Amino acid sequence: MFMLQVGIIGAGRIGKLHADHIQHMCNVRVRAISDVCIAGLDTWASEMGIPVVTSDYHDVLHDPEIQAVFICSPTSTHAAIIQEAAEAGKHIFCEKPVSFSVETTEQALAAVKTAGVKMQVGFNRRFDHNFKKARDVVQAGQIGAPHLLRITSRDPEPPSAEYISKSGGLFMDMTIHDFDMARYVMQSEVVEVYAQGANLIDPKIGELNDIDTAVINLRFANGALGIIENSRKAVYGYDQRLEAFGSAGCVTTNNDRASTAIVATADGVQMDKPLYFFLERYTQAYIQEVEDFVRAVLHDGPIVCDANDGLQAERIARAAKESLLSGRPVKLEHGPATMQHQ
Amino acid sequence: MFMLQVGIIGAGRIGKLHADHIQHMCNVRVRAISDVCIAGLDTWASEMGIPVVTSDYHDVLHDPEIQAVFICSPTSTHAAIIQEAAEAGKHIFCEKPVSFSVETTEQALAAVKTAGVKMQVGFNRRFDHNFKKARDVVQAGQIGAPHLLRITSRDPEPPSAEYISKSGGLFMDMTIHDFDMARYVMQSEVVEVYAQGANLIDPKIGELNDIDTAVINLRFANGALGIIENSRKAVYGYDQRLEAFGSAGCVTTNNDRASTAIVATADGVQMDKPLYFFLERYTQAYIQEVEDFVRAVLHDGPIVCDANDGLQAERIARAAKESLLSGRPVKLEHGPATMQHQ
Amino acid sequence: MFMLQVGIIGAGRIGKLHADHIQHMCNVRVRAISDVCIAGLDTWASEMGIPVVTSDYHDVLHDPEIQAVFICSPTSTHAAIIQEAAEAGKHIFCEKPVSFSVETTEQALAAVKTAGVKMQVGFNRRFDHNFKKARDVVQAGQIGAPHLLRITSRDPEPPSAEYISKSGGLFMDMTIHDFDMARYVMQSEVVEVYAQGANLIDPKIGELNDIDTAVINLRFANGALGIIENSRKAVYGYDQRLEAFGSAGCVTTNNDRASTAIVATADGVQMDKPLYFFLERYTQAYIQEVEDFVRAVLHDGPIVCDANDGLQAERIARAAKESLLSGRPVKLEHGPATMQHQ
Amino acid sequence: MFMLQVGIIGAGRIGKLHADHIQHMCNVRVRAISDVCIAGLDTWASEMGIPVVTSDYHDVLHDPEIQAVFICSPTSTHAAIIQEAAEAGKHIFCEKPVSFSVETTEQALAAVKTAGVKMQVGFNRRFDHNFKKARDVVQAGQIGAPHLLRITSRDPEPPSAEYISKSGGLFMDMTIHDFDMARYVMQSEVVEVYAQGANLIDPKIGELNDIDTAVINLRFANGALGIIENSRKAVYGYDQRLEAFGSAGCVTTNNDRASTAIVATADGVQMDKPLYFFLERYTQAYIQEVEDFVRAVLHDGPIVCDANDGLQAERIARAAKESLLSGRPVKLEHGPATMQHQ
Structure with missing residues (x-):
């Protein structure tokens, strides 16, 4: 070998x-x-x-x-x-x-x-079993023509003030994964962005001119609409879900949990919390993205998330910030060939 | 008696x-x-x-x-x-x-x-067991300060062209329930609306100058953000869900189904579809809203959704339409006393 | 009318x-x-x-x-x-x-x-939406030839000592519903019973020569095996579930809950408890069984659970008690025509 | 190191x-x-x-x-x-x-x-995340005094006739894992066994004097009752679940699936099948059991499932076979010290 x-x-x-x-x-x-x-x-x-x-x-x-x-x-x-x-x-x-x-x-x-x-960008979530399944369902046509996408993406706790100050802001640091996921699952480019943000979790984040809570609307080239919900702090754990809805159905993914156990007592019926954070939730995805890159290099195969994918996600993040500042939707231009067949 | x-x-x-x-x-x-x-x-x-x-x-x-x-x-x-x-x-x-x-x-x-x-407006969904529970959880402070609200509201099939032509449009006819639900669960007034719409299901709806797919963003007086997702046609049934997220947690409701049965075969693992439409899903809610009105009249008690609730939902629907036409967010003015204590 | x-x-x-x-x-x-x-x-x-x-x-x-x-x-x-x-x-x-x-x-x-x-016996659970669905799935052949049946049937709290003393014992009072359910879902007669019991909840129940915890094994005429699990006290509420497994699949029913809401907080992720007891869980089933009886009388139609069904359940209860006392399996004789086509 | x-x-x-x-x-x-x-x-x-x-x-x-x-x-x-x-x-x-x-x-x-x-026996399921959680819940006293245990254990397809002929029979080959699981979760010895079996899946298995479907009842030293359900063929995949019920509550584990995705279409609402078989379901458990053995050897630590655990599971399997042949419950003798503190 x-x-x-x-x-x-x-x-x-x-x-x-x-x-x-x-x-x-x-x-x-x-x-x-x-x-x-x-x-x-x-x-x-x-x-x-x-x-x-x-x-x-x-x-x-x-x-x-x-x-x-x-x-x-x-x-x-x-x-x-x-x-x-x-x-x-x-x-x-x-x-x-x-x-x-x-x-x-x-x-x-x-x-x-x-x-x-070859160049691969580290959008590890494309290799997550749940999101991969959602993408496969959409690609197989099981939901028909896509109409609506929703991504819920919440961290369990905000990073340090120092980290935030160098992060490029919520959209470039955190939502960028969701922008890539949106393109990956919908298989269509984002042509318009409208972003709303708020500073609801920690005033220090606001002092750094950043937000900790956001809703971002996407309009895709195929006519579908999309929503991303972000929070820097979900006290119950890392919340990473997605739903794609279309003319023939809907695919919904839920969080992974440490076990399937359900405990019923006089106090209530309890299940495990979502896995704590990205290292727990995306362990297999991190391994898979590297295996895929190695495979692509060794066998001259295709890259699942390539340089253009990195660029497009950044362009959307940039447009989101512009929208946040202007309070208006922002359009993205796309030449006829920016979206590669995947 | x-x-x-x-x-x-x-x-x-x-x-x-x-x-x-x-x-x-x-x-x-x-x-x-x-x-x-x-x-x-x-x-x-x-x-x-x-x-x-x-x-x-x-x-x-x-x-x-x-x-x-x-x-x-x-x-x-x-x-x-x-x-x-x-x-x-x-x-x-x-x-x-x-x-x-x-x-x-x-x-x-x-x-x-x-x-x-006394006057009660027929927002029957306030009496639905799932939405009532979500409201109670929020009111009890179990999710802390509300940060995000999401309402998924999809009909199983569009009404007739004749109905649509007299309906007042998607926002006034269908989303109005969701606007009321947003106020009911968040217990805060809507101060800004941004609406996106599309005609993806049936071109006849577009010919009537209406839309069949929509995403509406809400900003609440308490600083929280909200999203409503609408579709006139979910092929798998009436889709009525809600999630409220805040500083201390999150409450998520799912659809009701005809039974809890899960059938596993070589072809897959299947559960029941959501109940078909509003008559099936909201049977108990329709009964409950009338019982509540009768109780209020007979015992001179409070009305759960009163004239002002009807008015506020209409104002939001109106603003949503304005936003859809202008492509920009629309603000709603609120005097200090429009939201009654409930 | x-x-x-x-x-x-x-x-x-x-x-x-x-x-x-x-x-x-x-x-x-x-x-x-x-x-x-x-x-x-x-x-x-x-x-x-x-x-x-x-x-x-x-x-x-x-x-x-x-x-x-x-x-x-x-x-x-x-x-x-x-x-x-x-x-x-x-x-x-x-x-x-x-x-x-x-x-x-x-x-x-x-x-x-x-x-x-006409005579109908009050086995109301036959009219429960979940159990009815399980029966329909089995009858439609979706699980193929039935191999295994499991019924979990637990009350939220034991009845009074006075009630127990006149109840005929656990099998005749409580398990009799499960014996009927077993025949209803499997559509085959019980030919052998083995029963184990224990007094684990309240010593007063043991003093009345009764048990509060039981496992009963059934063997059906069609060769399948069945299990019933009983407890007089499930602190989390009325626990009424069933699973039928066969050559082509499996149908599993779960409990009904007051709402579908899931509340996630730093303390855990919680869902509603099962509905408290039979009046809550079987409200619709009680109505349905009467409507069905009225229909059968008015229109000379078939009875869903008739006199023979009552008799067979009692025969199994009797055999279960005999098995409990002897510590050995007990056979039930069946003529060729005891099970009516349903 | x-x-x-x-x-x-x-x-x-x-x-x-x-x-x-x-x-x-x-x-x-x-x-x-x-x-x-x-x-x-x-x-x-x-x-x-x-x-x-x-x-x-x-x-x-x-x-x-x-x-x-x-x-x-x-x-x-x-x-x-x-x-x-x-x-x-x-x-x-x-x-x-x-x-x-x-x-x-x-x-x-x-x-x-x-x-x-040191000696460890390969009961890999003790290291499965779901079963480990159930054991932990029981050990922590969250269900109170254990009253009932149920283990559902079904293979997706039977092994070859050649394998079966050398397997020692269903109880020694397949159920032995469940016997060990029963002791592991209940933390009490089995003092009585009653076994029922049937040959419902493949007549060739019967020709080899083996069974392919079984129900085994256990009585534990602590007074609790237990049930194991076995099938050699669950067409929907490897079915490995457990429920422990007690005076203060109940813990229930479900199967693992390849993803959490739920796909709703006009045909129904579908989730993934359980992972296919033991190599898929227990991958992490196989790794964990070896890591644990290595740790125990290197650091002279305790063995999670030791030689005595192997012996006790075999004794129960032997008693189950004796019960199957005699049609009667079989008692197991236990000296005061056979169950080690764990």
């Missing part, structure tokens, strides 16, 4: 998570990991069986044994590293978003295209 | 439904029923034990034995009959909407206020 | 319940009610619109206006009244069980047969 | 499954694997990174690098290998059942005790 060697740029939580998953796979190994702060990283890498640790990501990009890189560094660095990685001929897996600027993202993607390397 | 005698004006489907329910109650009887078309009505009334049948509703209004009237005639006649009934000193139960014009409704309600009679 | 007049013998809880339901029906009226203790009954009957009240049930049996009687008196009196009612030519609705002795029941049923009157 | 080296005896489906899981763990490796038939095993072992392949399990037992062995060979060989492994000082993980004879199992366990090695 052919073995792929990869490098990981950025050894934060998500970089380490990918590394851990990769080291348990049979056809791929992490050859190098880089981070600007490498204190303690040696020990961890040694336990994980990763031979090379460096504070300079160029070491990763220029290692001839490495065929693909995982870009898990802060968003502000993504675009530059993508361009360099593309020029170095490495296939690219990049965490979302590519950048906070559509123009910057477009430049980075142009470099990817020129280099002819 | 004191016996209330009522008259019913309008012997269409809903008028006959109320009559049937009333005749099965122990403290109220239908004394008279009127309709412009009384062909065959005598026989039916005789079987139901209703002594008086007339083609002139004034006979009902002037019958001294009658203390309350149910106005079930076409919407265009409501306001005038309300005024006459109020002047005649009759308590009033009126089907929704009171009128298609906020001004007309306000005039009618002024007459009610002047006469000092 | 032809009007049926009935008499009710025994004005306890169930007699009054039937009277109340009948007075709300359009084709039947209670003409007379009898009870050995008529203190206060006059007032109640007057409010209900029942013209005749008597302490002697013979007055009911000999009233020429009355075509059918509801026997709701204590079990010890059922058999004698059935015989007299049959001789008087009255159709009979009798609460379960007919008697505590199979021989006594057989004598009473012989009188019914001789007189050619 | 200390690394455990293990050997696997028997390279059938389950032996290979354990090897695969072990090779993905970070603190344990498979050093050797043996099978009487090693055709093709070399290639597979090489891909898995297993250095030693042998046709003689003694090579595994005498390898000084190996500290623990997984016995995955046919049941008829278990007891002898256990004795030899114990004498060789190896810790033992043995698939169920230890043997088809209680005496043989007792001898093997005596050798384990003498040698002072």
